[in-house]
Amino acid sequence: SQQGEEDPQALSIQEGENATMNCSYKTSINNLQWYRQNSGRGLVHLILIRSNEREKHSGRLRVTLDTSKKSSSLLITASRAADTASYFCATDGAQKLVFGQGTRLTINP
Amino acid sequence: EAQVTQNPRYLITVTGKKLTVTCSQNMNHEYMSWYRQDPGLGLRQIYYSMNVEVTDKGDVPEGYKVSRKEKRNFPLILESPSPNQTSLYFCASSLDLDYTQYFGPGTRLTVL
Numbered sequence: 001s002q003q004g005e006e007d008p009q010a011l012s013i014q015e016g017e018n019a020t021m022n023c024s025y026k027t028s029i030n031n032l033q034w035y036r037q038n039s040g041r042g043l044v045h046l047i048l049i050r051s052n053e054r055e056k057h058s059g060r061l062r063v064t065l066d067t068s069k070k071s072s073s074l075l076i077t078a079s080r081a082a083d084t085a086s087y088f089c090a091t092d093g094a095q096k097l098v099f100g101q102g103t104r105l106t107i108n109p
Numbered sequence: 110e111a112q113v114t115q116n117p118r119y120l121i122t123v124t125g126k127k128l129t130v131t132c133s134q135n136m137n138h139e140y141m142s143w144y145r146q147d148p149g150l151g152l153r154q155i156y157y158s159m160n161v162e163v164t165d166k167g168d169v170p171e172g173y174k175v176s177r178k179e180k181r182n183f184p185l186i187l188e189s190p191s192p193n194q195t196s197l198y199f200c201a202s203s204l205d206l207d208y209t210q211y212f213g214p215g216t217r218l219t220v221l
Contacts (some may be wrong), residue, residue, distance in 0.1 A: 030207055042113075042199055042212035043152075088152065092206055096142065096167060101151035 004032075004089040004100035012106040019076040021103040023089030024069075032065055032072050033090045037102070043088065046074075079107045111136045115200050115213035122190060123221050130185045130216050132200030138211070140203045141183040142167065143175065145196040146215075152199070158183055159206075190220040 007022045023032070031050045035043040049056045049065045049072065056063045062075040076083055086102040113134045122128055134141065142157035144167075154167030158177040172194055174186040183202075187194060200213040 033209070035210075035212075040197070040215065040217075042214050043201075043210075044212070045209040048209060090210075096154055096157050097206065097210060098154070099144075099152040101149070 004091050004098060006087070006089055006100045006103040008103060009101070010104040010106070012108060013079060015079055015081055015107050015109050017079055019079050019083070019105055019107075021074045021087050021105070023072045023074070023100055025072075025089075025091045026070065028067075029091045031092060032063075033097070034061075034063060034072075034074050035088045035090060035099075037086045037088065039085075046087075076105075079105075081107050081109055083107050111211070113200055113202055113211050113213040115198075115216050117216060118214060119217050121219045121221065124191055125189050128187050128190060128218075130187075130198060130200075130218070132183045132185065132213060133181050134183075134200075134202040134211070135181065136202065136204075136211065137180065138202035138204055139180070140205055140208075140210075141177065142201050142210075143173070143183070143185050144199045144201065145169065145194075146199065147196050155185070155198075190218075192220050194218065195220050 004023045004025045033048045034046040037043045060077045065072045084107045088099050088102045090097045090099045116131045139160045143155040144152045146152050153169045156175040158164045198216045201210040203210045
């Protein structure tokens, strides 16, 4: 069963613009993670935010978490062509990490 | 270099021919898991292991087996593969469930 669901499913923007992706989940969590996947490759961890945190930054990435709304957002600022990838949120379910279906981000030159 | 390795990376096989996909990590991680990724369905967990000799089913365990005899290895076994197991498989490991998961490069399996 899916815990996290990303929105939108696909996003296409111009290089230099900001990209925002959202994740909603259903049950309470200890933490929420975001991963990136380049086509056909393994997932790469981007950032982990704990349930008692509201915002976290890492380079051009900004993640927010609203536990009252059971939602999180990932903002990529000043996008680059290399940011083209699929982005997944993952939440800790019962003894396992549950991934959403991802947002496919395309950065156009 | 800290990494998760999977072998083989690509495999084409026929229905019913038993196969094993190996997974190994060199980070002394306790938690390991297997996922399959299919278009439109995202990543779905097959099996996971909290530690040596401790394994449990994920969301889609049917048709798969695993074992965890050593901390570093977590092989995925398909006793009698079928075409609906054609997929991209990922192994992952982490210190614990609450920590960053490190993913292997993936194994693309085709069952004819």
